[in-house]
Amino acid sequence: MKIALLSLGLLAATTCSNPFNSGSKAITGMQLDTAKWNAMHEQYKEQALFHRRFKHKDVDSLIQVHQGNKLFQVSQIGKSVQGRAIYELEYGKGDKKVMLWSQMHGDEPTATMALFDIFNFLEGKGDGYDSIRNLLHDKLNLHFIPMLNPDGAERYMRRNAQSIDLNRDARAGQTVEGALLRSRAKAVNPRYGFNLHDQNIYYNVPGTKNPVSISLLAPAFNTERDINDIREGAMQIIVGMNGILQKYIPDAVAKYDDTYTPRGFGDNFQSWDASTVLIESGGLKGDPEKQKIRKLNFIIILNALIQIAEGSYEQYDAKGYEEIPFNASQLHDVMIRGLEFGSDSISLKSDIAIRRGETTVDRDYFIRGRVEDIGDLQESYGYDEVQADGMKFIIGKIAPQPVDSLKNITKEMAYDLLKKGFMGIQVKGLAVGQANSLHNLPIHVFAGNSFATTPVIDLGGTTNFYIGDKAGNLKYAILNGYLIDLSKPLSEIPELKNRVQ
Template sequence: MKLIKDDLIKAFSLYEEKALMHRRFKHADILPLLENVRSSGRLSITEIGKSTENRSICRLQYGQGPIKILLWSQMHGDEPTATMALFDLFNFFGGEDDGFDAFRNEIASKLTLYFIPMLNPDGTERFQRRTAMDVDMNRDARATATVEGALLKEQAMLLKPDFAFNLHNQNNYYNIPGTNTPVTISLLAPAYDYARSINETRADAMRVIVGINKILQEFVPNAVAKYDDEHTPRGFGDNFQKWGASTILIESGAYVGDPEKMMVRKCNFVALLKSFEEIARQSFVSYSLVDYEAIPFNDEKLHDVLLRNLTIEQNGAQIVVDIAIRQNEKTIGSDYCVAGVVEDIGDLQDFYGYQDLDVSGLKFIPAKKYDNILLIDQLDHNLIQNLLRKGITTVHIRDGEAAGKLHQFPINIVSSESFLSEGLPKLGSMANFFIGTDENIRYAIVNGYVLDLTVANQDLHYKNSVY
């Protein structure tokens, strides 16, 4: 059988790992899943070492074929999307009697797949990019100063893979050039030298990428790009390419309305399963490098919010500017809140927003703080709507123990005398203000979220914290 779109949809729906539906899972969350994989008997599991903080790092194997493929995920601890997809694949390879048995047998006979999920479990614990030693492991291929980086290089030398898949996440602000479409997946055959030379090893990686792009266009049309191909001599992808493994970088990006990356995870599953088929059958060799070069490079012109043509008055003068807002994530325990900040001010005609508003004819209105001290139990939708319509973005609650706790109210809550608005918008300042006329407020900007005060019962998902 040749996998087509319907097959891949069916496979994903059958084997999506339901225990991983939120992206801030930890090492402890995957341990029982690994035991489930082990019990299926279809994949073998070997502990190849421990992290700096003594968390296990495992390698899984499927198949006994002559072509060896090594895949690793989450070498950056805050890049979990591919790890979820790998567990979906483990479930798939552990399945049977679903119409895919012949495909599995073919893969097992032609390929040996080696997987290292969650290569940086200490970083994952903190939801941070770097290891416990604050080293970027993806810049440690040359020095191998980290325990985890040394383990990966050891596996490269031991297994000598024919193909390697380096699985990452990129930020949400990459777009397809000239459009407001976020890049859902970006791909790259990393360069092994500064000249960006193309030998047969790198060319094969490019051809596999052409195949990946073909299938992904059926799932996310015009949302695939190439990652920057500047040579990084200390990077693992560049060195795997140099060591003779045709290396494919997959960067999980963004998809509108998908904060937990479930659609992006599905794209990973599709891309990897289709790649295994193409490599097993050697069908990728027929693809042209011209088609690889035709994939556009990432652009980076997206913001969470872009307010266009906002009038700002100061000292009797008026200016009209665009304002870009980023909703940065801040880790709170095992969860997170958003810190909405002003990212840019000025002429932003060539930029885009996930939420893109032309506010021509409306002006900036500074935010105020509510004079009375409240109990958090007094806050409800009606009170908050009334406060927002009066130009208030911040309320002070009496319960000091609430500091740092998460909430989903569309208003700033402080447990001290703090005030979270800073007058006129400035770069890096918190995005708390209003937009309207002298008579009426139209929009409330609260911690970087936009609320249209003329619309009732807006379906918005806030991630705020008590300050």
């Protein structure tokens, strides 16, 4: 699909053909090319937010800085169940009212980072982008709620402190936070809404192994999923977003499920006459902290605001929205194809799908890999894949000699042991507090008398074994759900997130 390149120039109005429907009206408006977007984000990226597990106090301190700069009208609009402040930042004096809310699920922080990047940009000056700021200030009245669920964010969990999903509380308004968003929607009466989330990283573009990096949706406002002018406006905004995204992540954009959810905020905002766009930040290989996807959020949100201010989004043909495929759910962390792992009496050659689960430890986390599926998995995909025809399952061993201190295990030593068939090593005399400490070593470290490697491939079971040739030569290690090619140097091993057992 051909996408018109965007160019900044002097930020004058330009005309280009609609890339999604050659029979539609011409697109006019302020445009930026990808190089300008990249430079803009690099300049204004909020450096204090650099990983997913930031806390409310991090956001609070940044909001105080922005309040001191006096560009935004900053208000504490309420408190969470556990008493944490919830803020709204208002910008612009225009007639078009826009509400943007993020992190109503505490473990979905990608767009929150992007909003603070946008705040920094709006406070910029004299950098060649003042015409954008003037446009947004004069045409829009923006209302940002950057962290609606601070209690969930504190523990990096989806729900609030009462274990209620805020995005299923739009109808009842039973929670403090849900009722707050409802009341702000009533007070502001926005014409546009942006509902900002993260989706799991296992969605793929149908028929491909491409992870969905950004999922978009114009939520339905009724069970029939009818399209009125309000919902069509959201679809048109999404067509503009997709045009930019295809420049960055071609064939990695999809639509979220559009089944009507009467309890959901996006669906309700749409029924409250606000053209509402759902943005779901998904997965991108090599971007575990979602910093690249954060940049994409910055770009598509800011560009959408420009197009709303201009009214230029109205010239997109909403049919382009229908051309975006829906999410498929066929992706795993590791896919092993055609591995022999049967018993001595019954042979078995099959596919194995592996996924990794995260457990949060304050601002960090560790991983536990598990066997997600076994069988004929031709239609499933992996971020990493192994064609294991002619190879077999090999049980890992424990290093025969324990070590006296965790400090004695270097990455080089651990990798050497791993390549020799040892997946675990005992550490004697661990100091208090070290028994569950986190590490990035390419081997399991345990403090007790034993550590169980994977004796058999079992659904839901552990993922600590080798893949080798028929002669028993080790080719790959599956260590806690990570695929490690044993022919690669240590420098090419992925960063592991393990914990002392």
